[in-house]
Amino acid sequence: MKLVYLSLLAMLVFGCGESESRAKPVDVAINGDFIQSETSQPVSIIPLPASVKKLEGEFFVNAQTVIVAEEGALSVAEYIQSQFGPATGYRFPIVSSNNVDNAITLLLDDAFSEEAYRLIVTANGVQISASTRAGLFWGVQSLRQLFSQDIELNAPVNKRVWPIAAVDIEDQPAFSYRGMHLDVSRTFFPVDFIKQYIDLLAMHKLNYFHWHLTDDQGWRIEIKKYPRLTEIGAWRDETVVGHTYDRDGLYDGQKLGGFYTQAEIRGIVAYAQQRQVTIIPEVDVPGHASAILKAYPEYGCVSKEFSVQANFGVFPEVLCPTEKTFAFLEDVFSEVIALFPSPYIHVGGDEVKTVQWQNCASCNAIMAEKGLKDYLALQGYFISRVEAAINKMGRKIIGWDEILEGNVAPSATITSWRGIEGAIHAAKAGHDAIMAPGSHLYFDHYQSRSVEEPLAIHGLTPIRETYSFEVIPEVLQNTDAAKRILGAQGHLWTEYVRSQAKAEYMILPRMSALAEVVWTDTSKRSWEDFSKRLPYLMERFSAKGLNVAKSAYVVNAQISYTAKGFKVDLSSDMPEVNIFYTLDGSLPNAQSQQYLEPLLLPKGGTLRARAQSKLTGEMFLERRLTLQSHKGIGAKITLNAEVDRAWNTDPEVSLVDGILARDQIFQLDDWATFPGEAVEAILEFPEMTEISLFNLGFNAGRFRHFYAPTAIELWSSNDGQNWKALASARAADINMESVSATLHVKPTSMRYLKVKVENHAKRFSTEDSKMIPVTLYIDEMIVQ
Known part of the structure; x- marks a missing residue:
């Protein structure tokens, strides 16, 4: 029945999120009775719709509101009942007549493109029109954000009516592939959390869930023909504490693991399908195979005792490219495909170390037989065999960008994670590609430089960095190859994400930025506008009890x-x-x-x-x-050392800029990184300078413990040719637990200061199974 709107509407915010005071209550007439109600929320939707128009009035959802839906829209109507019912306490009966006021009407209309929708709210009701259930569902997600944040609560709220602003929204996605990834190998998450994760994708209009099910640290999917994969491969004896490459090798001593039964997976798939999310399972081959080989060592190339890895990194364990291995994988993928209706199966193919292949007689025989010129070609042969088997089962493969190094078929889709270059190359070569660069879309990175951020892997990806990402790179603009870029995907790797609350913190609200990147046309996006809408969405997350990060502030x-x-x-x-x-x-x-x-x-x-x-x-x-402040700031530095410029692009500046990183680390390029055994740096002062103290930083504080130098030597010179020893410190003089080492010298004037830093320490590499030199990280060189 018709509701009469009787008050002035508070100023609405359309796509700009302008701040405003909390709205005052208004009187609403229902069935002749006046009741007091809050006014509607500002119109603040993420991802930003293509078009939002303000209409006069509000619609008040109440106990008499019904859902009008034809048979093809029933699953969406049932979703509305489950999504809006708990907080409102209303039943929302589903009826078939579309000539009803006070209704949320779902209308299937062939005039729309596949995922497009139109949402119209008037004082009489709500109408969502689309040509597909997916379009209707995305319209419901926009409607959801027109309600107050209380709609997210899972318990009745004491409200008789729920106002929503009158609007006319026309919308469609910019990209067909809008994805989020979750690694459950490093950290196993229960079924309820997987469903919650899918709910978050749906809320953001993300339609692909890349489920990383296998890796060195655990196998997570039941394969009935090979039960040892979960009986043995799903469990590790302990997990490293802190970073794998830190100075102290500490372990928690706790057995950790778990897996999803096929029945559980079927339930999760059905749950995702109702929410218009396609699950892409990943079984990573031929590398990252430690868990497989622990369960079935016969598929490896070497005879050894394999382990489900307690550390993180890239390990030499690799599947052997033999016929029995390919038969095993065909069996595995046949069970995987039976569980997942996705058109894609992700086969990994990343970070394959070939040392075990190099020492394998059968591998070298295969290379000779097939005319493969090197071990990258052997990796390509491996992936092509897996691809052929999956294609025969009616599916296509997705792989990380390394598979381009082999001869993969054009039907293979590429996930470009090592930057955007893999996607560019793939698109030009006729492959579909998904943008997934770690620089912008890896949510296991730190998200701010706050000292309160929890432990993360190295890397800094603030939400604004994610929001700035352009899916179509400039080099592909206005080319046919641009059509090959299907969209983009965010990632949550879980080496350092050991709880559900931490997972929520790492993805929210960076997932929200990703959603707008892949849904909203780039011409309509701006950080200033997004940042004004974001607080409303963050309040919604909090209402749901989610651990949302406030790092954007x-x-x-x-x-x-x-x-x-x-x-x-x-x-x-x-x-x-x-x-x-x-x-x-x-x-x-x-x-x-x-x-x-x-x-x-x-x-x-x-x-x-x-x-x-x-x-x-x-x-x-x-x-x-x-x-x-110190005398070395701005001094010209000449380095005679091997510098890892992949991490630190300008150590000549960072070593003497006066900005200390030694009590914190967010990305490795805050530090000068030296993989060799010695560093020699010559500081040239602009004039004769007297010094009496030198301090060198080498430890990153509470989350990272780098190795200290094994020796430090100081030399002075007036001409840069003739040197005089000033001071030195050996390993016994350097406090490993400190964040720095200090050398005092007799006050001496000089134009040049030579600093020699030795690094003869070694550590046992779990990846290489041998002692290797450590990497030396250096902060500021303080000269007083």
């Missing part, structure tokens, strides 16, 4: 060094915040000094800063800077 800092000292510019990527800071070591609060203009710190010091919401008063995560 962390204070940014731009630092420059001048003759007067350090100039520090602070800012936030988020709107409607104030920034407070301290210089005395205390934690900032609302009574601390407010940041209003750039700071000048003549000698440096410790700067602590936090942003505070102007709307709620919430204080967000702390950003901390440790700055040290």
